[in-house]
Amino acid sequence: MIERYARPELAALWSDQHRFDLWLRVELAACSAMEADGRVPAGSADAVIARAKGRLSPARILDIERTTRHDVIAFLTHVEELAGEPARWLHLGMTSSDVLDTATALQLCEASDEILTDLDELLAALARRAAEHKLTPMIGRSHGIHAEPTTFGLMLAGLHAEVARARTRVVAARAAIAVGKIAGAVGNYGNLTPAIEAAALGSLGLAPETIATQVVARDRHAELLSALALVGCAVERIALEVRHGQRTEVGELEESFGKGQKGSSAMPHKKNPILSENLTGLARLLRAYAGAGYENVALWHERDISHSSVERVALPDATILCDFMLRRTTALVDGLVVKPEAMLKNLEHTRGLCFSEGVMLALVRTGLPRQKAYELVQKNAMAAHADPAGPAFRARLGADPDITGRLDAASLDACFDLTHHLRHADAMFARAFAVRSATSQPQPQPRSLA
Amino acid sequence: MIERYARPELAALWSDQHRFDLWLRVELAACSAMEADGRVPAGSADAVIARAKGRLSPARILDIERTTRHDVIAFLTHVEELAGEPARWLHLGMTSSDVLDTATALQLCEASDEILTDLDELLAALARRAAEHKLTPMIGRSHGIHAEPTTFGLMLAGLHAEVARARTRVVAARAAIAVGKIAGAVGNYGNLTPAIEAAALGSLGLAPETIATQVVARDRHAELLSALALVGCAVERIALEVRHGQRTEVGELEESFGKGQKGSSAMPHKKNPILSENLTGLARLLRAYAGAGYENVALWHERDISHSSVERVALPDATILCDFMLRRTTALVDGLVVKPEAMLKNLEHTRGLCFSEGVMLALVRTGLPRQKAYELVQKNAMAAHADPAGPAFRARLGADPDITGRLDAASLDACFDLTHHLRHADAMFARAFAVRSATSQPQPQPRSLA
Amino acid sequence: MIERYARPELAALWSDQHRFDLWLRVELAACSAMEADGRVPAGSADAVIARAKGRLSPARILDIERTTRHDVIAFLTHVEELAGEPARWLHLGMTSSDVLDTATALQLCEASDEILTDLDELLAALARRAAEHKLTPMIGRSHGIHAEPTTFGLMLAGLHAEVARARTRVVAARAAIAVGKIAGAVGNYGNLTPAIEAAALGSLGLAPETIATQVVARDRHAELLSALALVGCAVERIALEVRHGQRTEVGELEESFGKGQKGSSAMPHKKNPILSENLTGLARLLRAYAGAGYENVALWHERDISHSSVERVALPDATILCDFMLRRTTALVDGLVVKPEAMLKNLEHTRGLCFSEGVMLALVRTGLPRQKAYELVQKNAMAAHADPAGPAFRARLGADPDITGRLDAASLDACFDLTHHLRHADAMFARAFAVRSATSQPQPQPRSLA
């Protein structure tokens, strides 16, 4: 991933150095398990650690790979250069994928844990801003058209619930991906045993693949990429709200605008929702990687290596981007300039039309059939809409004998009561934020990998 | 979905008739809840049931829609035609999406339950055939190249584990989608209450959306489409095994071939794996629908209706196809002609090369450094491979003093023992099928919707 | 495709009846070519025509297919039932794909011709409305924020250019797809000749595949699906403009609203851009089918049949949807309610800020460095933006000595001249509509298929 969108900590997870370090960690975990099993001389792992740990040179390994055209063999050759004779006991009965897939699982767990932390921070930011605006009235819109009143806090609570669901999927995907494999060339422990695998993976915080082929099954990685795509969709939904809210004609929201920031090289008056637009685009990339992930699942027989090139690109790029997006979104939410007065002004834009349903229901309650009530209200609503300079909706209703014959002025006024629409906000908040902590309980604790 | 790929029971779930029946069921559930709440006269729902239930005419509703250009209003108008005055009490304070989204949730639950049943049948078929071939030896292949021995039963056990994981995701997605909404125009119960919603949805076997907008959040539907795409990937993996196994040169597997079936209009000798190829293609379509599902998540404000056209096509098509694929796959697995003798013949194709790793490890155990052992073995393996008419691998090893100086004939023979590679099959089966029943326990019981 | 989104004429192109009619047409074209070549008795094709043409029964063919599990053999058996002995001379040396792929090419040509006609009608509608509004001023927006003035006609001209490019791609794809194949089981004319193929395909208006395998290459179909996806993107761009224009706060555009139409079951005041939203969703489906098309290209060896199931669904669905979308878009454009007064009002919304660039440039022309000029203007612009009740931008500039020291009142006023921004509209229109007729010239005439 390009530097612009990569937090150094995430990029480091996918560096050559870290990958080779993890390979060594996996080899050593397997070696230790084989020592316990007795097939490898006691102390072999320690001897390798003493001479090789922290001294791996990615440049040297890539150099050797130019001859072998095989990365794990190049790595092992380099370890043998460093550690000498004891290195012979590494990789015994193992195949490259035992190392590669197990190390990839560790990387994906590390990356997922960063993303889960990011998600928690985003959830906290959304919760803060939602609480702040629980009762800030704004117009609810469907189809981009004013519908009925709601509050900005409820909108944020809905986004919070969306992000919480996205988190649940990442938790499930992290569990699905926390699976390694030390089972040999075709996964049936040709020169290994299930017990060695269990011990080695257990020490790394991983479970064994149920039935491996040469590799860990790729639906696990596809599930993670799908979960990240849905995180992207949640971010996109937040971004879309900000973009709409910052439109010139709407003016209810504004991304924070830094001192010295310039909106346009041509137009000095511009303040644009560029963070939100940026996030909208990045969500498309996450979807794209998920599509490639699906195609990676059905490999030939015990494996073909077509998945590898996809994963070299898509796994780092998707996790790095997802982390970047979440942190940017949290900053966006935290810094969001909210304009309650503009929300109120927009709420009044249609001069009361957003209360039309209440009028219709009041008419139904007087005994009018629903469709008839609908038509009566629609007639007045459309007239008010068509003639913005003429009487507003409430005034027209008050002048329509078909209406006033059924509803007196006080009854009509009651239909136009804004607080009526906000009366369940507390109950809804209770539900939204209770649900959150409930779902967060049973999540598997990301294990420390240190 | 075209008739060719639609089981009538699944197609019926998505028929106009069933959809309108479900709409009425949702309206009645809400009406009953409002009766209990006191805002609607007791007996209203029963009165509508008496006059309208089972009498809805899709043709008439579509006819009315031509004028209103609004499907739910057309539906309500029709119900009023049938039920007269009491119908006035339907839809009180509700918005169209309350009906539409709740009914869609019911349809998706019904479809998911069919798919879960299909998955169970496929799992059972895979388990049967796996048990049958637990110890049927075959060559494991990576990169399409012979690797080391395994068994056909282990391969099927791995596919079983893949399908079981796919099932877990469908169970999660079914829970995510079993969510309705009776919360009014912008989701904050403008003229409704959370209690009414809870009662109505509860009677339908659904939970309420945490914080609705005008609609139920669309990440739920995207999760289901993703889960179905991953079911498709699992099916594709099974199909791919069959296609490879039926290749003329491999000849280990054959789809059952019906009496009277013809393989080719030009070539009377052909028997082709057409079911598996068909399934491979259909998996692509499931991936495609998942892609569209992602784009449906970020709607404008409290909703725009762009998701609707996608869902009218993709939800029926994806669920109908998935059901069709699973049933076809089960039949494929059940009818699969397995040829153990061909598997054994192929196992011997490389004249022992598949045992090369064991030889290398035996050499390492004698004290030879790994890379040196690798080269010794590779030299003899490549020579045997390059000269298929010359001495086989075992014979070459027996004639190589670098080898025989370290391994006597008995030690060499031990490296070529097939049973060595099958010795963990029992333990692996225990794990694979235990895991299955463990994961299948906690799954939420699909509620009856009757 | 569901009835709701299928024009009957397009659906008919993909009916069983039409497909079988085309299969017969292809068989007869090949038979005639073989008669001319001498390998088939003269008059065979005529004899079959006399007895079978117009009498094919799809139901009977599907019935036979239940036994043969092979569609083309079932078809040939049925033709033999109808035509008796002369039918023996059909399909001589041919393979099923000779018939299937050639017939699919004919269907895709027919469908493409409909779509090209639709595109022409949409282009005409856009051209009409563009001409009508060539000089209707509106605010140009970037990032949803007011930028500088433009005209609604220029916006439509841009959409026209986009659709024209989409049309160019469909023309290219139609040429790519107008390719059949009568070359036998593996495409090398085992029991046929290139001359027979050329004659048969020529009579159908098709070219022969350069080098066929058993099938016509699938990149051709993928190109068509890509081209349709890009038509969908162009439609989406139009739809998006309407959706934004119809937002309550913007109010510049409105979809035509039928008499009796209802916008919402809950809110009688609503008029929603539902056609545009519907089109937005359908564009997602076209993208999805393109994705499946890419996966269909790389088949095994001379072919596998995995592409077939995808094509049975995606080719009808994509072409039928594309036709539906284009006709709906044309109606949308034709019926679009445009509100020049609202456009003018919005143009004035920022009280002159949209002229900020002109002021900056005028300052630069007085010798001020660009960045200094930018800051001077930005300072006044931000102040006007921050205080909507305070002095407008023009007034603030007139009161800022840093500005007035360089620009007198007349010079400042000149910067706020709306007509300045419209002065190139004629030249741009000339270019846009000239380009259109230029690119439309060289397009291959869709051949009559009658």
Added chain:
Amino acid sequence: MIERYARPELAALWSDQHRFDLWLRVELAACSAMEADGRVPAGSADAVIARAKGRLSPARILDIERTTRHDVIAFLTHVEELAGEPARWLHLGMTSSDVLDTATALQLCEASDEILTDLDELLAALARRAAEHKLTPMIGRSHGIHAEPTTFGLMLAGLHAEVARARTRVVAARAAIAVGKIAGAVGNYGNLTPAIEAAALGSLGLAPETIATQVVARDRHAELLSALALVGCAVERIALEVRHGQRTEVGELEESFGKGQKGSSAMPHKKNPILSENLTGLARLLRAYAGAGYENVALWHERDISHSSVERVALPDATILCDFMLRRTTALVDGLVVKPEAMLKNLEHTRGLCFSEGVMLALVRTGLPRQKAYELVQKNAMAAHADPAGPAFRARLGADPDITGRLDAASLDACFDLTHHLRHADAMFARAFAVRSATSQPQPQPRSLA
């Protein structure tokens, strides 16, 4: 893109340094055009060149961007630092996208030209190997099952035709993307003129956007990404042939295997088609980027910047990968080890079944109805297939009185003549390679950008 898959020349096209150099080139082209127009003092561009050309510091620009949060303004500020007063005349009346989109067009033209060169080299390699093997017999396969004989050269000729079509699309996409824009904030030359734009873009080898918004329309970029995805599909088709051909049981093809190369860390005997598998995976990534490209087309109004983050990643990644893939594919084709003797051996694998169609047609020519002939042949074919140790197909036919009553031994032998299937190879080659040079003629000459 990660280093492993990036040729340095391609990576350099997308470096910060090159991008900023192109930005300056665009600014200078525009400045020169404005000098000619008279609105900028003569010599301004030259003055900037003298002081700034070759001295741009990406690090300094990124540093300034940290304050402005606007990349083009940061760039201009830096140019002003370097060039002083004359820099004031840069960017006059221009908007950032004038620079960005025009520079992106230059980058994409450069990248496309590299890819076109790569395609030419791949075409040449395919042509060479096709000529070499024009008459090398191999079995044609459909569904992975032996069908009828063909030649390896014909297979390569078909791949050549596929790549040639892919090239045609890249040529079209290069023309579509060779479009810049110097038309100001909303594309209507607010403070510019069409003439200035035409002069500036002409000097860069670009055409002007027909009707720009603030940006060049994004369907152009989507078309390029689609074209690259289809290049990927063509590569995938080649790779798939190699992977199948190298399968142990097939053994007809082998990727060249370097001295010192190791196939497996566990199994010293392995030689795997890893290049082809790698290419198969990369094709998935190209499809993924195309999907993101489609979503970039419909921007808000005159533009939103959501496309930008996608393009920062997908445009470099897709072009760099495509270049890498094509060069790797050319090397693969050039180095491919072809084994005619293995092809011949496989051809005989079914012991004559691949000639079944000829027998059936010979029977039809004797007057037997087609379906009857089919059944006679199928009966003997299936028997031969079912009993590999029993009599071969030819022998069974010779012993079947229903056959011998119609075809004598010489007639039967004629049906088994391999050369019969190769007789049109010359004609097909003439067509395949003639078509190639024909389509390559009219392609627009990539203009030099130097």
